[in-house]
Amino acid sequence: MFDHLGMTGWNMSAEDDFAALVEKRLTDAEEKTGHIFSDLRKMIREKGAAQAAQSLLSPSSTGSFPYGFKILAANNLLSHSMEQAAIDSVASGLFTEDQLTNASARLTLAKMLGLGG
Numbered sequence: 001m002f003d004h005l006g007m008t009g010w011n012m013s014a015e016d017d018f019a020a021l022v023e024k025r026l027t028d029a030e031e032k033t034g035h036i037f038s039d040l041r042k043m044i045r046e047k048g049a050a051q052a053a054q055s056l057l058s059p060s061s062t063g064s065f066p067y068g069f070k071i072l073a074a075n076n077l078l079s080h081s082m083e084q085a086a087i088d089s090v091a092s093g094l095f096t097e098d099q100l101t102n103a104s105a106r107l108t109l110a111k112m113l114g115l116g117g
Contacts, residue, residue: 014092019049021089025080033075037068040082050094053082057099065110073115083107 022044030036043052056066065073072081083103086095095103 014089014094015048015050018053018085018089018092018094019044022049022053022082022085025085029072029075029077029080032077033071035068035071037071040068053086054095054099056082057086057095057102059098059102065106065115069106069110070115073110078107078110081107 026037026040040052043055046052047055069078069081069083072078078084083106086100086103087107089095090100
């Protein structure tokens with residue numbers, strides 16, 4: 001794996017790995033949708049990617065769909081969501097079972113409601 005400087009990331013932490021994954025998907029989503037996810041980028045700058053995801057995946061947010069999530073859904077890019085990034089990073093230990101369950105539930109609910117795939 002390579003970090004954003006192109007150096008080998010043999011000692012990257014789980015948080016660094018997650019941040020790199022989120023940055024890659026976020027940049028790709030911005031290119032594909034033409035939407036700049038400025039609120040999410042601000043949250044990531046302030047908290048870091050892992051803490052931003054943990055906040056977004058709190059059990060109290062089950063059933064709610066942030067604006068950026070709706071943009072991803074409308075463009076069939078839920079694969080680029082923080083929810084999917086957390087699920088894809090399950091082995092990192094960064095997320096609680098409740099957070100991962102919420103991520104999965106939100107993705108499933110979005111698909112059931114026809115918000116995207």
